[in-house]
Amino acid sequence: MGAEKEVISRTVSRTPTPARSFLNACVIVLTVTSSMIINSANSTSMAIAIPTLEKEWQLDPTQLQWIISAYPLSSGCLFLVCGRLADVYGRKKTFCVGSVFLASVTLACGFSPNVMTLDILRGIQGIGAAAMIPASLGILAHSFPPSRARSIAFATFAAGAPVGAIFGTAVGGVLVEYTAKTWRSSFYLLSALTLLCFIGGLISIDQDIPSEELDKRIDWIGAFLVTAGLVLVVFVLSQGELAPQKWGTPYIIVLLILGICLIGVFLYWQHYLETIQADVDSPYSIWTPPPLMKFSIWTRANGRFGAMMAIAFTNWCAFLAWTFWVQLYYQNYMQYNPMQTVIRLFPMFVSGVACNFFVGLMASRVPVVYLVVVGTLATSVACLLFAVINPAITYWAFGFTATVLSVMGADFVFSAGTLFIARVALPHEQSVAGALFNTMTQLGTAVGVTVTTVVYNNVGSRLAPGEDVLAMYRAAQWTAFAFGILATVIGVICFRGVGVVGFREPKTSSSTMEQGSPVVTDEKRQKNA
Known part of the structure; x- marks a missing residue:
């Protein structure tokens, strides 16, 4: 990239942003942030x-898997499709419809009479979240033009993930332990909060404006290919260690190959559609709508859009694997009850809020490479601390330090990453870009937990009966540490020399003011970042 510092180009959207009051801006941010909190808490x-x-x-332990997995499976696999629908048909419409749908199905979950019904409803429940989250990112990008307010809005939205995780764990634990309806109470509460999101979105979010695209058709073939492919891949990742012959089970092998092939066909199909759409001499055909996702979006900003997706994927592999194994370490190895575990993980909440507050204020001053590298490195160190943890030493030496550091990677990468892709993406593809980012985090979650589980089980198979199983937890955390270091290396290589992602008022001289400031075209927006 050379020694010369490359600054992210200032882009000007052709879509006018209406003036809004401070109260209206706060309600918008509160509404979409609440959707992220609810998504994590679910x-x-x-x-x-x-x-x-x-x-x-x-229930048998094998019957519990889908209660947890069904929700993120359906939401993560439908992000891209719902993001495209939001960009074409309206982000406010998509957000409001998604929130009503999610509130209704969440309430229904609380009345489930058996585990099969709950599994099915949990899968349907994720569809509502898939509609709300990409639409939320598009709403923020449209509502807040490049400014300090945009940085704060995106950082606040990103804070919803750790806040929701702790909120769901803490409040869920309290409701399970102290209410007559136990686990059903969580669904009742989250349903009511989701309904409040609908009301907030209805009164505060700007009315949808028509998409800038001339051809607003939906690529339903691509939607089927990517959804089916992701469902199969994520299903295999979640079931590989539970299958009768584990990864050697025939249906696991077949479904994994089929899922990868479908995703490969989807990528080729998107490239083909983009090529057809770019050819002005190409005849009109009902079979060649605009692509669900432009294949070229991955090469935006000299390939840094794709690099940011890779960082999101590998960082979430590390962070969610760390979170997964730390909870098991505390409850299964240290024999703490759920509330004792929540108390030990509570510093994540404080650290997460502080990190996003920092990004909101400093995104216009600190180059993106420092945010990404410091964040991913902090998460890596958290994994390292549990990879070498000594249970006999006080919590404050290993556990507390790791808990404070663990969330930094997730918050710094999510805040800086969403700001970065909002700058690179065109106005009519903001929700799709946000959907891609969230899809990569969901895939990272599945891959990180799966790979570390394989390592955990392989180490356990070598232990003698009665031998201390601490080595298994350490091995899983060493694997998570490797993912975190990989994210750090990608950040250093790809974002070294890139400037800030937050808005900074340009320095102007009298001569510059007389000449006027240039408007950045769509072509420059795609090439520069």
Whole structure:
């Protein structure tokens, strides 16, 4: 990239942004941030309730997997499709419809009579989240033009993930332990909060404006290919260690190959559609709508769009694997109860909020490479501390330090990453770009937990009966550490010399003011970052 510092180009959207009051801006940010909090809480509130469910319905451990997995599976695999729908048909419409749908199905989950019904409803529940989250990113990008307010808005939205995770765990634990409805109470509460998101979105979010695209058709073939491919891949990742012959089970091998092939066909199909759409002499055909995702979007900003996706993927592999194994370490190895575990993980909440507050204020001053590298390196160190942890030493030496550092990678990368892709993406593809980012984090979650589980089980198979199983937890964390270091290396290589992602008022001289400031074209927007 050379020694000369490359600064992210200032882009000017052709879509006018209406003036808004401070109160209206706060309500918008609060509404979409609440959607992120609810999305995270829908996962963690059930994780803490699993032991109660197991006793109430007298379930086998193998029947518990889909209660946890069904929700992120459906939401993560539908992000891209729902992001495209939001860009074409309207982000406010998509957000409001998604919130009503999510509130209704979440309430229904609370009345589930058996585990099969709950599994199915959890899968349907994720569709609502898939509509809300990409639309939220598009709403923020449209509502807040490049400014300090945009940096704060995106950072606040990103804070919703750790806040939601702790909220779901803590409140879910309290409701399970102290209410008559136990685990059902969490669904009732989250349904009510989701309905408040609908009301907030209805009164505060700007009315949808028509998409800038001339051809607003939806690529339903691509939608089927990417959704089916992701569902199969994520299903295999979640079931590979639970199958009768584990990864050697025939249906696991077949479904994995089929899923990868479908994703490969999807990528080729998107490239083909983009080529057809770019050819002005190409005849009109109902079979060649605009691509669901432009293949060229991965090469935007000299390939840094794709690099940011890779960082999101590898960093979430590390962060979610760390979170998964730390909870098991505390509850299964140290024999702490759920509330004792929540207390030990509570510093994540404080650290997460502080990190996003820092990004909101400093995104216009600190180059993106420092945010990404410091964040991913901090998460890597958290994994390292648990990879060498000594249970006999006080919590404050290993556990507390790691808990504070762990969330930095997720928050710095999410905040800086969403700001970066909002600058690179064109106005009519903001929700699709946000959907891609969230899809990569979901895939990172599945891959990180799966790979570390394989390592954990392989180490356990070599231990003698009665031998201390601490080595298994350490091995899983060493694997998570490797993912974190990989994210750090990508950040150093690809973003060295890149400037800030937040808005900074340009320095102007009298001569510059007389000449006027140039407007950055769409072509420059795609090439520069």
